[in-house]
Amino acid sequence: MSRRIKNNLVTTIAYAVVLVWLFPMLYMLLSSFKFESQVAVPSLAFTPTMDNYRAVVTPDFFKHLFNSVQVTFGTVIISAILGVLGSYALVYSSIKKANNLYFWFITTIFLPAVAVIAPVYIILAKLNMLDTKLALILLNTGAGIPLMIWMCTTYFKEIPGEIIEAATIDGCSKTGTFFKIMLPLIKNGIISSALLVFIVTWNEFFFAVTATATKSATLPVYMSKFMTQQGYFWGKMSAAGTMVVLIPVLLGFFSYKSFVKGLTAGSVKG
Template sequence: MAYVIVILWLFPMLYMFLSSFKFESQVAVPSLTFTPTLDNYRAVVTPEFFKYLSNSVQITFGTVIVSAVLGVLAAYALVYSGIKKANSIYFWFITTIFLPAVAVITPIYILLAKAHLLDTKLALILLNTGAGIPLMIWMCTTYFKEIPGEIIEAATIDGCSKAGTFFKIMLPLVKNGIISSALLVFVVTWNEFFFAVTATATQSATLPVYMSKFMTQQGFFWGKMSAAGTMVVIVPILIGFFTYKSFVKGLTAGSVKG
């Protein structure tokens, strides 16, 4: 059963990869026998593509860094600082994850226009951070709760300050959890399309927006879209490959055991 699920999950990506080497007339034909061509990649990999790639990299890493720093600090505070109604604050953050973007895009667009932030990387970093921080809080709170309170008590008795306890003891213990959470934020931000296509025009658009350029009034250029899609998914796949050990430890065993 597990193999069937894996095959079903990988089939769309495999089909996209194969379609990227087909002529447009061959994409709609589900066949493994075809004459491969690099025409789609030649059409996709242009100076414009690298501009969109640069935007995606800057926006995604900016979002991950800000979300990780603020999310980890907020999760730690909610668990250990004794804030009143910490559970209510925590659940408020969680509920924002399920808020559909289309429900808030109008006021957000107006605010960005008033602040002259439309079509800027800062705007997308702020918007994506709004989704990334709740995700970090959601996951990191769980990791912090898994740490026995006796560890903090022992650090306090040994004369360790609150800052020292956080940086020298707590962060190393939840390292794998933070990495796995940051990877999820990375994937969500890298693939984000709605805010990118709504709040940008030409200067700060990302790779998913670039892919949509191959959907025209003349039709969908599936071969070129497949080539662009293949190149887009390479980055998260490579990052996941090199960090999968920490990712699996963070999601399964927990950072205390990792």
């Protein structure tokens, strides 16, 4: 098989994979412009309507949107700060059994939320924190910090020791080395890690639907209101889903260069 044929085959497979991955989002986008009776029919021949968006974009929607923005950005900021500092400590400080502590953080990522929801709910109820944005920020930060540590630890380990030694010889303190040398070197890695935390938090549903009622519910909870005893309103759910994914898609589009650089930074040693 010639190189040209191999390249064409690989390209075709890549396009097919992308198409399969994008199909649910494209179907959701098209369904958001259909009448409810037309959603179940997989056809491109339909009369577009904005009724679903008019039914979804209400003052209640913006209330949930504001809650999602507050919870997500609060989670990302706290997770990024604590995650970066924790990663630095695991790599460069004299913590005993640092590897064991690192693997403990990793294992918490795979812990299902349903396994801890009962004690978490009781604690929040005792502290009168149910249906508060602070509770959601703390819960999501508990998942965001391990993710930041998991990725940022690799980025710190990839920093050449010669650079740190040169900074020390030049009289740079540990704090100065951290802020002036290390953080700029792993900037893309921090951005990519924070973006992953953003996506996970923005889409989080289980904690939000369990620990909130009306005041602090987020957009995923708002979407669930279209699942009623009378049936599922797929057109309205598709419109709400399109609005929900719009912000992460735009954020990823404008930061994709840093995201790709950050994801590949720790894969190859320099």
